[in-house]
Amino acid sequence: MTTSTSGDIVIVGGGVIGLSIAYALAREGLRPILLDRREPGREASWAGAGLIPPIADRTLNDGAPFNPLAALRAWSSRLYPEWSAALQDETGIDPGYRRTGGVDVAWTQREDDALHAAAGQWRAEGIAWERIPPGDYARVEPALNPELSSVYFLPDRAQVRNPRLLAALKAAVVRRGAVLEGHRAVLGFTLDGGRVAAVRTESGEISCGRAIVAAGAWSGGLLELAGVRAPTPPIKGQIVLLHAERPLLRRVVEHGKNYLVPRDDGRILVGATEEDAGFDTRPTAAGARDLLDEAIRLCPALGEAAIETTWAGLRPGSVDGRPYIGIAPEVENLIIAAGHRRAGLQLAPGTAELVVDLVMGRAPRLDLAPFRPDRSPTPEEPAADDAFRS
Ligand SMILES: Cc1cc2nc3c(=O)[nH]c(=O)nc-3n(C[C@H](O)[C@H](O)[C@H](O)COP(=O)(O)OP(=O)(O)OC[C@H]3O[C@@H](n4cnc5c(N)ncnc54)[C@H](O)[C@@H]3O)c2cc1C
Known part of the structure; x- marks a missing residue:
């Protein structure tokens, strides 16, 4: 027509x-x-x-x-x-806009330095944050790996479905x-x-x-x-969707370019890769493996979650x-x-x-x-x- x-x-x-x-x-x-x-x-x-x-x-x-x-x-x-x-x-x-709060975490001194610098920007903008002392991580997010070297809590971090x-x-x-x-x-x-x-x-x-x-x-x-x-x-990004029988995570967890996003219904998004793969949107075994390794390292309890699905999308670069x-x-x-x-x-x-x-x-x-x-x-x-x- x-x-x-x-x-x-x-x-x-x-x-x-x-x-x-x-x-x-x-x-x-x-x-x-x-x-x-x-x-x-x-x-x-x-x-x-x-x-x-x-x-x-x-x-x-x-x-x-x-x-x-x-x-x-x-x-x-x-x-x-x-x-x-x-x-x-x-x-x-x-649309599921919720202020669930989040934690930004580091394993190394270098990552901690980067978070420290980011915290300076948060302070300048009047964004609430708190550095959580080791041994006290469970107060903000019980599922976090206690061996993380630093954890910053941002109570107003939000998400949308x-x-x-x-x-x-x-x-x-x-x-x-x-x-x-x-x-x-x-x-x-x-x-x-x-x-x-x-x-x-x-x-x-x-x-x-x-x-x-x-x-x-x-x-x-x-x-x-x-x-x-x-x-x-296009900048390809993959996500693995987990589903847990019991709530395993309350806050958004961010580690560099990786993150865990818990939804209200027990699902947890594990993201995201950053790849130069043209317009290919197929999720790959290597992408899923890297995301899952990172997720379980950050929150060991996620090892018991079921894998529901995976997908990929193309971020528009500039x-x-x-x-x-x-x-x-x-x-x-x-x-x-x-x-x-x-x-x-x-x-x-x-x-x-x-x-x-x-x-x-x-x-x-x-x-x-x-x-x-x-x-x-x-x-x-x-x-x-x-x-x-x-
Ligand atoms: C894995 C992943 C995780 C992400 N996480 C976040 C996040 O947590 N927070 C955040 O802010 N952003 C996130 N992003 C980035 C965000 O998704 C993108 O920046 C955003 O969706 C871009 O929106 P858009 O409308 O420009 O593009 P798109 O959503 O790609 O929409 C473009 C539309 O244009 C249409 N189109 C294309 N060509 C034509 C044509 N010739 N004629 C007519 N229609 C056409 C397409 O069909 C499509 O519907 C993430 C992206 C990925 C891939």
Whole structure:
């Protein structure tokens, strides 16, 4: 079937970024059309673990030493409880935002030094934390290996059930009159005088006043079709899902890039690998082995948990540690919101609100210069937000 339709705003990609943008636009009374080449909300945003950083006590204007990514993270974390409650009110679906608390742990002096540095940043932002003395770990998390060399407790660490968040966003967007079209892949753009005149799909063109590309790890390839360079290399991440008969873990446990995320229902996510494997999303034996070794070392009781399933997803990379949020160079009505790497779930509300500012022609509530799609990366000055990985 070939159809030709029109929509003022067309969003390409229905992961957490595209759906959050659709939701934020719909809250402004706009009715975007969102297109996804498969069922929306099944790629990285479904595969992620749902770690959400604690809310910083200081506001962005307090002069705290925020780097740009930390500022976006802090704002986004602050928006989460309100977004989550509003989505639940509107749809009856609970996105599962919970402040379960977490522990960041170290085995070696070097890792402890890194946590000590992170704690300085937490203090600057007014995030509550406590260093737990050896021998006292069980007070915050009884399942922790008592031989860990250091344990920092963050009582306000949060998590979200990302598949439920996606379901709530989809329902809310549709209720507010936006159009969600799954199984409709975008193949390119029709450009006219430095503007996108239409989005080309496998079943016809959709003319538009504005296009927003939020297609995760596929964004870079799509943007090339519009002559725009904003690479989003896929970074594969695997997760193993455990299930325990009795509650084995209460808090999120983080060790470097690895983490354990206990859900309300006895399930525990063990994540995540970081691999350069192209667009391959097959979980591997070696990936699962490494994750399970790490999990049992951190919490020996997990050895008795059952393995329920494994999966992998593709985080969208960028030229540095920051996402692209802004207008595409040379194409004035094309907005890019992509490249959120390990943090797309946590950064989604803030990203969506910034895109709304651009669409509505308002001054962005955060300086967008560090997120410009055509910025030069500064490798000597790491852009990544090391205070909270996920
Ligand atoms: C294992 C793992 C653990 C993670 N844990 C966390 C975490 O704890 N916290 C956190 O904040 N982040 C986490 N992340 C990162 C987070 O999941 C991503 O940053 C985020 O999901 C990216 O969202 P997105 O909407 O940009 O991309 P996606 O969710 O990948 O969505 C992109 C969408 O675009 C669609 N699309 C692609 N091409 C086209 C096309 N041509 N036409 C139409 N549609 C198209 C796709 O079908 C897809 O639905 C994790 C990621 C992984 C893999």
